[in-house]
Amino acid sequence: MKKIVLVGKPNSGKSLLFNQLTGLRQKVANYPGVTVELKSGRFAQFELIDYPGAYSLSSLSRDEEIAVSKLRDALQDPDTALVICNLDATRLESSLMFGLQVQALARQQQKALVFALNMADELQRFGHQLDTAALSAALGSPVYAISAKTLLGIHEFRQGVLALAEQAEPAAPALNHGDEQALRDLSRRLSRQYGLTASLVLKNQNRIDTFMLNSLSGGLAFLAVMFLLFQSIFTLAAPFMDAVEAGIGALALWVTGFIGEGTTSDFLNDAIFGGVGSFLVFVPQIMMLTLIIGLLEDSGYLARAALICHRPLSYFGLSGRSFIPYLSGHACAIPAIMAARTIESPRKRLITMMTIPLMACSARLPVYALLISVLIPERAYLGGLVNLQGVAFFGLYLMGIVIALLVSLMLSRFVVSKDEKSDMPFILELPNYRLPHWKPLIVRVFSAAKSFVYRSGPVIFAVTVLIWLFGYFPHNAGGLEHSYLGQIGHFIEPVFEPLGLDWRYGVAILMSFLAREVFVGALGTLFGIDGADENIAGLAANIQADGLTLGAGVGLLLFYVVALQCVATVATIRAETGSNRIAAGLVIGYGLLAYALAYLAANLL
């Protein structure tokens, strides 16, 4: 199939244009460590490929570098019929330079190029008429003023693009405008001639920023946004999580009703519905967090948040751009580690990636929930405003962040990046505040859920099946204690004894090095309660009755705050850093620190 390549600067409505041309069905190719996200979809008889936004063809950060090299590859591909360069019509001055660079690159490969000047609806609002015919003549490539949001001019654009892409003969190569300096001069001249005045475009944005970036009001607004974000991850996602849980429970009942009692039924109940089901419960939460981060990003606030955090984070050897990966790390470390690609400084990027696993990701949530309900009484103060268990939750989240900052501080003193000179400074564009469009958001939310399930699902399935097999057999040998799992557990017990934990916790901890959420499921199976994952309260009561001491319990919590227990995260770190040593070092380092903290808690409390 012939391809059409879509490129553009960030914040210029490119994703929405892509969605409007292809509909909501699209494929996302994301190979960790190899490439950035490439979305492709069907546009008439062509495949439309959406390349990640870049500010320039001379890259500063790793993500730009990969995006640009992929773009170069695509332009060399004989199947590429046409390039669409999407630019912000309201900001010609800063967009045209990129447009001219892409045009020059397309010309080298003898590919036709079309300029889509997006967000033309905003031009209309300012009462500005863009002379596309004259601009097109000056640029030497067709120019369309469109709005992906209001669909203004989309019909003509679609027809024009298809007509050009369908031509059997390669289109006439674009004009040669000269070297970089000549391109800069040309872009400046054309934008003055055809574009809007800057003060008009930026008036609203600058007015909002006076409030949002003020030390007092901006700081308060930032705290309010963060508070709402974390609040909504728990409260808004809760009904959906309950629904998933209830759905899995009902399905389990329905399926096992057909089969009747026996080994198959035990297997389905404990391993499949209990084990795999417990992890599906977190999907709504990941979707909610993705939605909120998407809203913040598309509205333009995330760039401000990065700016606000830059100063405090630099103290710990991080960049303002580390803020976004840290934030997404609270949903899942894997997308967060990949998001660290936007950090321009290789050194700060490395430190950020190494500390992301300390963010309280959603896999820690069930472990925290279980242990808190075992250790902390449910008590409310100030008329129900402050809940003791809620405070404990907040404390654990905060502890993750604090430890991450301390580790960063330490690493920034010791880690020397291979190429110290290539350290890039913090330069960030503050985009216009905009009302986000639902289409790209919805696509993003569902693709986050899908990739979470596809990535973690197989591991969790394998682990639960394995635990179940080893715990169930030899059957009728006298219970779990005498199963294969029991024998392994007793073998490793000496390691966990100093922490005040017996062999069952040892097995659960060991298994959870594959994925943390396995802990609850494993412990549930080991304590002999069917479907324990879905009934944390029941398991908590059992653990309490079993006599887990306060010190050992707190130690266990601290262990889970620090330890790097997630095969998928380790694999991602290995792929992104290209280093086995870093990945292994992190597992061992965080493991030893976690063990030491748990030991201290168990013996001092």
Place this chain on the structure above:
Amino acid sequence: MTVLNPATQTPACHTLWDAPKKASVCVVQLLAGLNPQVVNRLYEMGLEPGQTLLCLGRGPFNGPLIVQIQDCVYTLEQQVAEHILIEPQL
């Protein structure tokens, strides 16, 4: 364009980092010490000698500089802003 060493800069010029809020300034030159890739990006953004820009202020807690260059607003950290020599726009 001649590139000056920070040590030999003339006292008449200021760096962008010292620019007062709401001031419209003109870029005189970029000082040596910046990565060539960064210089290239700054040029593309419009931070070229002779170009004017508007200093909008600082981020919270004396944070990075916020400047309007052409039709975009950027934030630049101290390390970069200190390498850009400016003079007040007349």
